[in-house]
Amino acid sequence: MGIDTAAAPPAAGADLVSGRIISADDHMDMDGMPPEVFVERVDPAIRDRVPVVRETDDGLWWHVGGKPFRPSGRKLSAPSGMVPVGHRPGIPAQRLEDMDVDTVYAQVIYGPLRGFTVVPDLDVRTACYRAYNDWMREFCAVAPDRLVGLAVVPAHDIAAATEELRRVAALGLRGALINPFETELPVFDEAWEPFWAAADSAGIPVHLHIGAGTHSIADRHRSWRRAAFAAILPLQLDEFLAGLLFCGVFERHPQLRVVLGESGLGWVPYVLERVDHEWHKYASSCDDHRLSRPPSLDFRDHVYVTYEEDGVGVAQLDRIGDGNVMWASDYPHGDSTWPNSRQAIADSGLGGIDEASRRRIVHDNAAALYRIS
Numbered sequence: 104m105g106i107d108t109a110a111a112p113p114a115a116g117a118d119l120v121s122g123r124i125i126s127a128d129d130h131m132d133m134d135g136m137p138p139e140v141f142v143e144r145v146d147p148a149i150r151d152r153v154p155v156v157r158e159t160d161d162g163l164w165w166h167v168g169g170k171p172f173r174p175s176g177r178k179l180s181a182p183s184g185m186v187p188v189g190h191r192p193g194i195p196a197q198r199l200e201d202m203d204v205d206t207v208y209a210q211v212i213y214g215p216l217r218g219f220t221v222v223p224d225l226d227v228r229t230a231c232y233r234a235y236n237d238w239m240r241e242f243c244a245v246a247p248d249r250l251v252g253l254a255v256v257p258a259h260d261i262a263a264a265t266e267e268l269r270r271v272a273a274l275g276l277r278g279a280l281i282n283p284f285e286t287e288l289p290v291f292d293e294a295w296e297p298f299w300a301a302a303d304s305a306g307i308p309v310h311l312h313i314g315a316g317t318h319s320i321a322d323r324h325r326s327w328r329r330a331a332f333a334a335i336l337p338l339q340l341d342e343f344l345a346g347l348l349f350c351g352v353f354e355r356h357p358q359l360r361v362v363l364g365e366s367g368l369g370w371v372p373y374v375l376e377r378v379d380h381e382w383h384k385y386a387s388s389c390d391d392h393r394l395s396r397p398p399s400l401d402f403r404d405h406v407y408v409t410y411e412e413d414g415v416g417v418a419q420l421d422r423i424g425d426g427n428v429m430w431a432s433d434y435p436h437g438d439s440t441w442p443n444s445r446q447a448i449a450d451s452g453l454g455g456i457d458e459a460s461r462r463r464i465v466h467d468n469a470a471a472l473y474r475i476s
Contacts, residue, residue, distance in 0.1 A: 125209045130214075131239070146230070195242055199246060214239065256281050264281060268302060280310045281309060309360070311361065311363055313366065340366050407472065410430065411433050
């Protein structure tokens with residue numbers, strides 16, 4: 104399944120938002136990945152324990168341990184307005200065609216957001232991360248200035264995460280994604296210090312993406328709960344932001360950069376105001392780590408947030424900083440702005456701000472962070 108890119112309409116709003124645009128948060132989900140990603144790249148001794156695609160009465164499904172867990176080549180539950188489906192996102196030439204339809208020059212590609220937690224054996228799971236990252240490197244090599252794939256590192260093992268971070272940096276991947284909801288210890292715990300030191304030394308930005316964190320509303324297919332769950336997901340990154348700002352990781356690692364994927368913007372000014380307020384109240388009484396300056400200043404120098412459509416947040420750019428914000432299309436998800444991203448950018452309020460700020464948000468910040476020429 105897919106789309107006829109030759110017949111697709113031109114992206115709307117092109118006259119409102121000119122120049123190259125970079126989407127800083129798009130996706131590579133398992134339903135779009137080639138079926139042979141893992142079996143071709145792991146030790147033959149564990150091939151029977153990695154995810155593999157098999158034919159079923161309901162079409163192609165990913166299996167692990169003989170049990171199906173996700174369709175291959177289609178979404179489990181396709182919302183209205185679904186963008187290209189099938190394996191198009193996992194085929195470089197076809198993904199580039201879809202980017203051209205949307206007039207997006209480059210994409211930053213987040214891998215499966217839950218990692219490979221479906222694999223029960225932790226050593227095999229770690230091997231799956233390595234296999235995915237090797238494949239993503241090959242995928243991006245087709246158009247290295249347009250396809251910026253993030254490595255996905257194992258969150259279940261700090262030592263393994265640190266080792267894989269160093270390995271993918273040496274391979275040339277320009278960012279790493281870690282699932283903060285998978286970790287036994289939160290990413291701001293002192294046990295994660297070797298990981299952050301490695302990211303600082305390698306000069307590779309670390310990404311945390313929405314995906315979990317709620318305790319009352321659970322995602323459910325074909326239910327109002329899905330909409331409610333999706334509506335408040337961005338706010339679940341608040342603990343990680345506050346923890347990283349207060350724990351001192353940015354003072355210890357001045358070159359470290361962290362990206363909050365699909366965080367949105369509207370809640371960020373409130374949290375920045377709160378962390379500064381509480382820093383003034385409690386900093387002098389901290390015995391473990393005492394920040395030397397307001398946390399919002401570390402946010403300004405070290406943290407990026409991405410968004411798709413957020414009129415409330417765009418109206419507060421002066422309280423966030425246009426140097427900390429990156430626009431994204433969220434391709435190929437159901438709420439993506441594809442194929443009318445330029446119109447969406449204009450409609451979100453960016454059409455009304457000064458050209459220099461708009462260029463930073465839709466191009467310059469991502470180009471600098473990911474070394475896109």
